[in-house]
Amino acid sequence: MTKPMPQPAIRKGRKFDQVLEGARTIFLRDGFEGASVDDIAREAGVSKATLYSYFPDKRLLFMEVAKCECARQADEAAELIEAEAMPVEKVLRFAAERFIDYMSSEFALSTYRLCVAEADRFPQLGHDFYHSGPELVRQRMVDYLKKAAARGEVKIEDFELAADQFAELCKVDIHNRLIFGIGDCCDPRDRNRIIDGAIEMFLARYGVRA
Structure with a gap:
């Protein structure tokens, strides 16, 4: 090592x-x-x-840009959700679309590959990116779910777990296919099928029936 x-x-x-x-x-x-x-x-x-x-080092510049881009998208999404006062199902769909679009971008893939490639030599690189990027997005989702629960729209006890579960439902096999270059990924029909399934399963667990 x-x-x-x-x-x-x-x-x-x-x-x-x-x-x-x-x-x-x-x-x-x-x-x-x-x-x-x-x-x-x-x-x-x-x-x-x-x-x-x-x-x-160019790697440091790239990771700083990646952190800022991740934070910018998280802030924009949070502001839009608050401004529109959307019902929970629409918020989840919006979050899933943004998540998949970013995850499947060449920029996000480059970030992931760089973190993995430099994990042994520069472990702090990935650590700093995670806590200033993906962790921030995760916290935005946690904050939203807490507000939705307070309004009686969802019933959740472990908000961090629920946020992580929704993110994983959106990833399913997309992330692996992108990383390993297995065929085409994220055509509109496949993307919508994944998003519909993620929302349906999430609300089946945490949704509040009228």
């Missing part, structure tokens, strides 16, 4: 957000492997020296 290496430090400064925004554009367009530091610096409007002064 490879001995873990210390994770290089990220330095923040005046152009930090500018670098992140430029990197987000390039990473979303080209993925981790396809993105070049030259393109990122050009898009961000900074020199390569400035970029490297903030992020000494």
Whole structure:
């Protein structure tokens, strides 16, 4: 087993957000492997020296973008759900659609592969991403379920478990097929079948009958 290496430090400064925004554009367009530091610096409007002064390693920059993107989507979803005051079934459908769309994106797949590839050398990389990205999305779901339970829309005792179960119901075989490159994935009919099944099973366990 490879001995873990210390994770290089990220330095923040005046152009930090500018670098992140430029990197987000390039990473979303080209993925981790396809993105070049030259393109990122050009898009961000900074020199390569400035970029490297903030992020000494491209992996760190990618993971920082991934954390911010995950948090942004979680916040947008939470705001929309609160604003629309949707019934629980529609919220679950909305959450499932967003989850599957993100999970099946090349950006999400690149993030997963990078975390796995660097797990031995840089275990902190995946740890930091999980707690600033997926864990935040999970907590948004927990918060929603608690509010839904308080309104009498669902009956749940273990909210963390319920949130995890719904996420797994949405994943079923999609994640493995994507990671291992097994055939086409997520055509509209298959996607809708998975979402319908996830909602039906979740509400069968936690739903409140009128």
